[in-house]
Amino acid sequence: MSLRPLVAKADMTCRHAYKTPLFLSTSGKYIKRLLGVVGVAFFVSSCATDPVVPPTELASIQIESKLDRLWTRKLEKSEKGRFQPLVLDGVIYAASRAGEVIAIEQESGKRKWIRNLNVSLSSGVGGSDGRVYVSTSEGLIKALNTTDGKTAWAAQASSEVLAPVSAGFDSVIVRSADGRLLSLNPETGEELWSVTYTPPALTINGYSRPLLLDGGVLVGLDDGRLLALNSASGSVLWESVVSVPAGRSEVERLADIDGSIRVDNSAIYAVNYQGRLARIEPAKGQIMWSVPMSSTAGLAISDTAIFVVGDDDEVHAFDKAGGQLLWTQSALKHRRLSAPQVVSGNLVLVGDLEGYLHTLSADDGRLVGRSRVAKKSVFPEISSAENTIIVQAADGTVAALRPKQ
Numbered sequence: 001m002s003l004r005p006l007v008a009k010a011d012m013t014c015r016h017a018y019k020t021p022l023f024l025s026t027s028g029k030y031i032k033r034l035l036g037v038v039g040v041a042f043f044v045s046s047c048a049t050d051p052v053v054p055p056t057e058l059a060s061i062q063i064e065s066k067l068d069r070l071w072t073r074k075l076e077k078s079e080k081g082r083f084q085p086l087v088l089d090g091v092i093y094a095a096s097r098a099g100e101v102i103a104i105e106q107e108s109g110k111r112k113w114i115r116n117l118n119v120s121l122s123s124g125v126g127g128s129d130g131r132v133y134v135s136t137s138e139g140l141i142k143a144l145n146t147t148d149g150k151t152a153w154a155a156q157a158s159s160e161v162l163a164p165v166s167a168g169f170d171s172v173i174v175r176s177a178d179g180r181l182l183s184l185n186p187e188t189g190e191e192l193w194s195v196t197y198t199p200p201a202l203t204i205n206g207y208s209r210p211l212l213l214d215g216g217v218l219v220g221l222d223d224g225r226l227l228a229l230n231s232a233s234g235s236v237l238w239e240s241v242v243s244v245p246a247g248r249s250e251v252e253r254l255a256d257i258d259g260s261i262r263v264d265n266s267a268i269y270a271v272n273y274q275g276r277l278a279r280i281e282p283a284k285g286q287i288m289w290s291v292p293m294s295s296t297a298g299l300a301i302s303d304t305a306i307f308v309v310g311d312d313d314e315v316h317a318f319d320k321a322g323g324q325l326l327w328t329q330s331a332l333k334h335r336r337l338s339a340p341q342v343v344s345g346n347l348v349l350v351g352d353l354e355g356y357l358h359t360l361s362a363d364d365g366r367l368v369g370r371s372r373v374a375k376k377s378v379f380p381e382i383s384s385a386e387n388t389i390i391v392q393a394a395d396g397t398v399a400a401l402r403p404k405q
Helices: 028-049
Strands: 067-074 086-088 091-095 100-105 111-116 126-128 131-135 140-145 151-156 166-168 171-175 180-184 191-196 211-213 216-220 225-230 236-241 268-271 275-280 287-293 298-301 305-309 315-319 325-329 341-343 347-351 356-361 367-372 383-385 388-392 397-403
Touching (some): 091 397, 166 211, 171 216, 268 298, 275 305
Parallel strands (some): 126 166
Antiparallel strands (some): 067 397, 126 131, 131 140, 166 171, 171 180, 180 191, 216 225, 298 305, 315 325, 347 356, 356 367
16 A cells, blocks of 8 residues: 555645653643552553453364464563564564564574674564664664664664564654654664654553555554654644544543554554544545444454454454454453464464464354464564464564464
8 A cells, every 4th residue: 555645745844743741741730630540550551461350261172274383483581562573585583672683584493693782672673675673661773784683773762662663665663652753764863753642641551553654654543543644754644533532531531542553455444442443545544434342452454354352352353345243253352362463365363371373264253273382472463474474472482383284
C-alpha cells in the first residue's frame, strides 16, 4: 500500500507540535489527580500483562499440523518488553534486554555476529537497507551496521521507547513513551522532524509500533485515534477515530491502540482496547465498517479474514468484506496469547505464557497443532518470512520453525 497520492496534496512544511505531556504538567491540581490514579494505573498495567485468573489448562487435541524446528539460539532472559525478531534479507536479527544483539542466518541458524552493547534495551529490533536499530531504557537509539553489528550512530529520544523502531522508505521513525514521534535520517541519525501527541492521564502499558508505508506513516494513539502522517514532514494527512473513549472513570475511558496495525492492497485494519475492530479506507481514513472488540494483543489478516486475540485471549475471525464474525476459539482463554500470525495461507499461530505455539485452522478455528518452543512466555509478535516462523521468548529462546509439508 502507498500513501504517495495523498502526500502530493499534503502541506510539506515541517510541523513541530511540542505540547507539555500531562504527566509532566506543573499544575498542582493535575499532580494531585495523577497521584490519585497511580494505584489504578498500576492495576491496569498489571492486568494488561498478567493473567488475572488462572490460564485454561491445555486439553488433548488431534494433531493435524506439525512444526519442524529448524534451529534454536539462546540469548539472555528478557522478562519484559517487545523483543520481536527482525527478518531482513535472509538474516534474523534479535536483541535481549541485557544488551545483546545477534544476527543469525535464516536457513542454517549460523551466527553471523553478536554484539553486547553493555546497556539495557527496552524493545526489539527494527531495520532496513543495511542498518538495524535498537533502543535503550534511557531512550538512546543505536543504529548498527547489518554487516558486522558495529554502531554507525546514536540519537537520543525524549523518553523510553517501548516498541521497535520502524524503518524503511528512507525513514527511521521512533515513538517514545511520552507521546513524541521522531523522524531520523537513516544515514546520520539527524532529527528530520518530530511531533508530540499528549497521551491521556491513564493508559495501558505499551503502544503500537508506527507502520511505515510509501509516503506515509500510520500511528495508533492511546485515545483511540489512528493518524496517517506525511513521512517527509510529519504533517497530518488524515485522522480516523477507531472508537470514542466512553465511561465516567479513567479506567472505563481507556481506548489505547496497542496492537500492530495491518494493511493490504485495499484497506487498513486496526483494533483498540475497550473499543472496536475497524476496516479503514486509505485515501481519507473513512471507516468502512467496525464491530465491537477489545484487544491489546492485536490482529493478523489473510486474503479473506481478520484474526484478533481478544483481551480474554479468545481468538476471533471476522470476514474482511463486512466484518461478520466467522468463528471464535475459546480453548486458550487467559493464556496471555501473542498477536496472531498467519502462515501457509490457512493456518493461524499464537504463542502463550508457557512457551507453547498453538496452530489454529483459519477456516473454522479448531486447534490443529501444538509445539512447545520455550519455557516462558512467547513475546507479543511472531515474525515470519518465506514460510519460516521466527519466535522469541522471555527465557531468551530464539527459534525458527516451518510448517511440515
